[in-house]
Amino acid sequence: MDNLIPLPYLFIFIIGASIGSFLNVCMHRLPGDQSIITPASHCPHCKAPIRFYDNVPILSYLLLRGRCRVCGNPISIQYISVEVINGAAYVLITWKFGLSAGSLFYALLFSALLVISVIDLYHKIIPDVITIPGIIIGLLASTFILPSGIKGAISGALLGSSLFFIIAVVSRGGMGGGDIKLIAMIGSFLGLTDVLITIILSSFIGSVVGILMMVFFGKSRKYMIPFGPFLSIGGIISLFFKTEIVEWYIGLNLWR
Ligand SMILES: [Zn+2]
Incomplete structure (x- = not known):
């Protein structure tokens, strides 16, 4: 083993965890329209x-055993979870797509999906x-860097959002405007x-969880x-396993 590889x-991982720390701030402050820059983090x-x-x-978090140094109240496990998940995701993205500009945009997409979720x-x-x-x-990155390409990005965003728009109209509120924009973002x-x-994938996993x-x-x-x-989980699985999923699907020979 070459010791330098890890x-x-x-x-x-450290970069991903540090950005995860910032994502925690976004998760807390964005829903209330608070600034994500000021004030500084507080208990x-x-x-x-x-x-x-x-x-x-x-x-x-580990050193303080999940408690505030001043008042001793517990700090939500969400903080360390988001940091670990975001750090681990950046490692997996780099491992799969290399140290590339593409990985940078996939990392950005992952963090956005994590905050949204x-x-x-x-x-x-x-x-x-x-x-x-x-x-x-996403559209800019697909035009210049990502393998999806501008045509794939636009058609993906349009197909996904128009499909969800139709579902939203038919189901009268079963699907929200946020979901329509989210699938467009994943597509782009x-x-x-x-x-x-x-x-x-997301419909399948969502149905199973709903029944449970x-x-x-x-x-x-x-x-x-x-x-x-x-939608976020489906998008991430697709990012990592699209080739395998498509090959498996072709292997089924459904169209013969
Ligand atoms: Zn405190």
Whole structure:
């Protein structure tokens, strides 16, 4: 084993975890239209500002055993989870797509999807301040860098959003405007094939989770499960396994 190989990955993990720390701030402040720059991070219980040495991603949480240094109240496990997940995702993206400009945009897409998923879970909204710039960045990246290409990106974004628009009209509110913009954002980064895979996977996973919720938690059919997290999971699975999924599908020989 060459000892030097893991070093870049460790470095990338630290970058990902540090950005994850910023994503936590976005998740808390975007739904309330608060600034993500000011004020500096503070404890949600006692409002004490968090000192820079207590703001080191992952490590501070572990050293303080998940409690505020000033008031001792527990700090949500969401903080360290988001940091670890974002760091690990950046490592996997670099491992799969190399140290490339493409990986940079996939990392951006992942972080956007992570923030959207958490906000949608808690607040049932998908913020336009993420999806609309996301669509523009995705289209630009597809034009110049990503393999989806501009045609794939535009057709993916249009097909996904018009399909969801029709579902929204037919179901009268079963699908929100946020979901329409979110699938357009995924399409603008990943292209047409990925949009189809994303829609199929997210509908499937969403249905399974919905049925499990009804069976185990007695949630009624009316209970609205936010769809954003499932779209995000579908998009990420498609990003990593599109080739395998398409090959598996062709192998089924359904059209003979
Ligand atoms: Zn505190």
